[in-house]
Amino acid sequence: MPEDVGESAAGRWRRKLLDLLSRNLSVVVLALLCLISSVATWREQNPITSRSGAAVARQVLEACPAPCSVLVVARDTEADRVFARAIEEGLDDSGVRIAGRVFGQPRDVRLELERLAGLDGSLDAIATHRIASDWGPVRSAGARVFSPRSYYWPTFLTPRNLLNVVNQNADIAIIALGMTLVILTAGIDLSVGSLLALAGVIAAVAAQEWFGGAAASPAGLLAAMLLGVAAAALGGLLSGTMVTAFRVPPFVATLGLMMLARGLALILAVGHQRRLVGGGAEGTPEAVRVDATAFAWLGNGAVLGVPNPIVLMLVLFIAAHVLMTRTMFGRYVYAVGGNVEAARLSGVPVTAVLLAVYCLCGAFTGLAGIVDASRFEGGRPNAGELYELQVIAAVVVGGASLAGGRGRIAGTLIGAMIIAVIQNGLNIAGVASYEQKVVFGALILGAVLLDRLQPKIASRRARMTRGSTPTPVQ
């Protein structure tokens, strides 16, 4: 059956383009947001990195060939030291003499200059960065000052910022993966914020009290973390049981669990504090600190320069994507969400699918919880407050329908990134947090409105399509 009877080629392309755009609307929105953020953060850039250090070294070599003595000035920070090391490496073996190094304040520069003057050596150049080049002692030293040339570039688009944006929202994105499954079955899980806190606190308490505290072995820490994840998964299973066996609406079941889990997290944290202080001391719901330094690796370490939370997020994303698009389970989830009765009559084990979905959502939340705990080197009983709303927003913005059956894992990842980018863009642009709330509210309303309008758009499109094709003769 020819599909394109009575339609011009241009019309067909236009329809295809519109189709593609409307189907990948969230990608378009994300790209637009990145563009806006880039334009809004177009600033003079003075990066203090090893690259800019090497650039300064090249400047010195060009303008002041050997023999030449150079003072390297930087502040006493990690980035400055990397920067200074890069300058020195750039000047190695060139015959340029490093007269001295300063890591500190303008005062330290003055002292170093005085020391050098006492040594009777001439100083030809000072190599430093943009900030220190404005210091009084540097300017009045009588030597040529070299600093990296500044350039214009969107602050938003610097690798550091981008990694930061994703890293800070990795936990939201991880939970959103689980939430997508729940929402696909036309359910909702309000307990994720509390389960995140509970998982973190349980992992921290276990690490401190059962697996040896400061002396905990990596295996012990891993066990503690797994315990946290298992607790959250168990919480999800409880919601799932309420929803399937007792037909409690998901909203209510998970609302109950939300309060229950938060309470448990607080009780555990306070109990730990009491045991720490001893006796009948008043416990406070403070974070449960983990002394073993390895505990912080998951949240703060990096693999090949990519922060661990991002690595974990990507791995989980791929796993969830494969699960939902390639496996029987994924098909079952979509079927249950699309039409539960048709799914049941087709032999789909509806109860088991729903249980697994809530349990998985809990497990994802638990993973996010230990990432959070690791990042703060301890379990915070107040962590994750209002996360459920951010997570639901991410899923909805990512194109999933709250009515179930429609939504994609990739969409959710993009939804989470959209929210992260807006937050970051507003922060860099200096928008206050109150105004940010307004923007977020409007965003969520817009996404839901789009979700409501989509069937209408789709039906109009279908009508267009049907109008252009002859009714199939049967």
Added chain:
Amino acid sequence: MLELHRISKSYPGVDALRGVSLVVGAGEVLGLVGENGAGKSTLIRIVSGAERPDGGRIEFGGETAAFASPAEARERGIAVIHQELSLVPQLSVRENLFLGAGWSRRGIVRRRWEEREARRLLGLLELDIDPDARCSELSLGARQAVEIAKALALEPRLLILDEPTAALSPREARALLRQVRGVARRGAAAIYISHRLEEIEAVADRVAVLRDGELVRSIDRHEPAGGGDRRLPLDRDALIEAMVGRSLSMEFPPRLPQAIGEPRLEVLGLSAGSRVRDVSFDIRRGEVLGLAGLVGAGRTEVARMISGAMASDGGEVRLDGRRLDLRSPRQAIRSGICLLPEDRRGQGLVLSRSARDNFALPNLDRFRRWRGLVDRRREGRAFSRWREQLDIRLSSPGQRAATLSGGNQQKVVIARWLERGARVVLCDEPTRGIDVGARYEIYEWIRRIASEGKSVLLISSELEEVLGLSDRVLVMHEGRIRGEIADPASADPAGVLRIAAGIDRSEGPSVA
């Protein structure tokens, strides 16, 4: 009161109404009967303003009427009571009675007036119902009566009742019929639609029979002398003749020469409350067993219980002599019992997913690679094989099921069970909402499935279809099997309908 002149209406491929002319007078009840698809619902939709006729003229209360919407028809005094109730269960009777607009004074409820008026309306119908009772606490019959009271509150000039007794017990149904007569006595006109001829006999002053969109018979029961509520007895046989007609317009594929084998599926004493009572039968290998009966006779429930979709109160099902434990559709499917549900869109397909996904849904274990991964190549190959065999017309395998025509949707469901290797296929209204061309193809497939040695249970409200396609037909009436027809090809449709309507108990020499 209402006069219809040569009303016609056609939908793509179907002439739903062909020049129907009808008159309903004030104080008169018109009984409207006809088989499924005869055009009754279309007629009601046109009279109540939900649809506009393609041709013809409607006069209502002496003037020409062209209602733009149901709301306008309601304003003009036409009230429709549907089979499904429209009451809010959480509200009281009184609140439901005056739920619509226009009863309050500037948005403030006139409670005293409502209480008085509610009592008056309920009194009119001689109902002993507390106006402050919550509707959810009332029996179905009482709720149906409240529905009528609600319609009466509008003081309609024409009351239309569409299968109002489907969910009622016989006693409740009798009370309802009295109420309809009462409405007529007070000068309103009424149109009463029902499959149940005894109800028509009890309530109607005149009976109109629709068949294939035409008014084929009109029976006037008024006593010539004008004897009030006394009416001439109704000739039910004549009515049934008129409904069935003589035209076997449909063509059926020939029964292939085949050996009908051993009993495959045995059903013993299956029951479900008052809807299915002690139903026993068997289906043999290679046999198409038809299940005829009126809507609500319990046929769908029988199929749903066998397929594990609905729990039974008692009885057992045996497959090849082995007793089955049918607690879920999943188990039934594993044993090879597959259901083509009557509500294809609501129960058969996940409309938001593709045709291929819907085909694969119960068959995913056959396309499994390892750890639940779906082998999409094998899945695609299987689907394209059946797509070709069944001639399923798609733009691509990924086309969403919602956008398929009814025939193609049904073929997707059939393909799904053929791939599954079903041993027993339960077809519940397999051609409902499917046009004539695709119908024939589905008939062919039903015959073909049987000729491969499988067993088919065929439920259809279209008598011609059951008789034309089945090797043997059982007739159900009010939850029981009331007759068996061993040779459906030469059976008299009117006789079958008489059994289904509860008039006769069995048919011909082949009494079960």
